[in-house]
Amino acid sequence: MREFIVEADGGSRGNPGLAGYGSVVIDAATGETLVERAEYLGVATNNVAEYRGLVAGLRAARELDPSASVRVRMDSKLVVEQMSGRWKIKHPDMKPLAAEASRVFPPTQVTYEWIPRDRNKHADRLANEAMDAGRRGEAWSPSASTAELDARAARSAVPEPSGPPGDAAAGAAKARAALAEGRAPVAARPRGGAAKAEADVRAAGNVATGPSEAPPGEAGTTPAPAVGWGASPDLGAPATFVLLRHGETPLTPQKRFSGSGGSDPSLSDVGREQAERVAAALAARGTIQAIVSSPLTRTRETAGAIAARLGLDVVVEEGLRETDFGAWEGLTFGEVRERYPDDLDAWLASPKAEPTGGGESFAATARRIAATRDKLTAAYAGRTVLLVSHVTPIKTLVRLALGAPPESMFRMELSAASLSAVAYYADGNASVRLFNDTSHLR
Template structure:
């Protein structure tokens, strides 16, 4: 008869962008001592937070089973995760609606008999070991490295918190649990070789709007913006942004032996605060607005004011090429689910190029049109200064001042852009939406997301056909993830 065995698995996953560079971490723990028996971590390329969480669970269960290959049905695994989505779905209390989650849940459920596994939701603060492993894996992927257990500091987390809440242990032969770590490593390696390619999971479409899922950690996603040389509506120059690293290979290794000498806890990895961190860990997938500025027109290289009250120019040959490059970029990513455009011709032509590549329809929202620059339409900044100097000075000094000849103030533009944002976020909750629009609407969306003052509009640069990204969460917060990315144009 098999000797009963009991272990705790803690697992976590994260995505710096949701979807974005992602990784998972898992640790198998001795419930009697709280000490780690085996660790697993992997950078999995671009994926969502939910995919990373499930991958962590799969790795943890695989490692636990490999520790006790002869235990059979006598093995008992208590899984502890801070993802309510995974815990509730695997416990059978929530339905699994999203097609990309179903195969992951099936893989996890097939590793051990359902009667052998129990699930518990824990606060993020109690999941530090797995969280640190996931962040180490993402850091390694960012740097083009493979996660190595020898460089990990995750095992320095104090085990006492785990032991206090772990289920009562079932004892086995002395030394048997620690000896199984090599088997765990071999089992995980074999699982990766036998299954479908796992370095990059298929990109999920919309995340489930209910039950709620976790907001994604956002670290290092946005590039700094360059200082502008012209006012909003005029045409700035490019600012290149580096691309993401290629995914690396997973590693699993025995956890380091505990030291007899007390060791101070290592500091937590530094990261940009996650939107929605606090008492409620599950906010639902954000509505992600990908902001694409239209391609060049004949007025763009001349740096002339080109708003909604002028000639409505078409794309130039350069602009059409930029639109095609943007279309190829989004086709390669495969993340855009909806397209909404400004009604102006240059945006509709840019949106049409992307829509043709993605097989999507283009919806038009009047709120995304450029500012009406009144009598300044078609003029350069210098020409406006020469002809309407006092009006220009007032416009630069106050968001309530309108351009000469009945144009729109930035305060008016902010009002209609915010209304358009609210419509789009409500309509496409949890989805990734491409907005093809103009300089001022994009800068306004970024400014509002950051809570920055109106004068911040003059401190951002947006190149033609550049990409910026803002995510909007269920608690009303927003996260700017990217600004003025032109890497797809090179």
């Protein structure tokens, strides 16, 4: 029986945001790339794009040989675990896509394997090519991907002199497969002027070249960015958002709902002291280049204390405001449970549910925050910016950066006057650097 490897990936620039997928079918025996698939999806979530990539890869494999066995390799733990039957599929958008994927081949012919993201670079590259093409209003074309890798890999491959005819082509396929996995073929490692050829192939394949070996801070060197999964140093300096939750208000210790639809309280004496401590800590670090604040009073007061210490102006951004909690504003969780039990249960179960009285759902908040994030990353590319905001917006930025599901919001603790940080790179990737740091308050 013939065996294929299907590698698939999907991504969205924003979650939901502009999305695309990439899939590749590989001959398991030779490592040769047989088929590539990629498509721009418009606005979709990251998980939807990943499932669409899986379906496309499986369909491409079936077109080659419906009797083949298939090993699916993806860096999405969610998709792998759900398709393996170990995790339940709860999200309504995922169920039909998972069902569609399961119908392409008989289940006995398909196995699923999770791989790290840096081993799924071929499919990831295709997904990014599709998204780039979609933003230009074009359809994705494979002409600039596999064909070029084939040619470059063939130029760098060194066939064994005693091998039979055809070894050069096989060597090229193996070289391309090795480069797509992030390793150069031993016989083809270039020196001198050939180093650029390898760099070109790695760039074409979106393969990370690894971190700089120079010690951090050494004169004349720039350390590679610490961005989770294999980002290349040539991406440039990220837009780094230092996320500060405002200081305490009179409602904070009582854990009352305090959004953008309530009384807009000022900082308490404790909150003002917290703001001063944050200001001192940030002044000592000396890295903040701009300050952007939610329009609500407690955030503007917190931002003002820091701006006075750092000598910076405060830019007010409406998109950073807290969620509107409707009729729950000013109430404790227990009071909401007592007065609106059904509405609270629905809100806890679905990000699309609104608080009683026409409040803002977490899904609506996420769309607003994603749009604000995209706006600010474009405006402050390569700079370190303090964003003074609230619990829900900060948790949402972290959740989106991690690609975590909406229910993760309820599993994060975010203290008053705490600092978090997320770096955003030019290729759309994000790296969470810090979360809920309160060391400056001690």
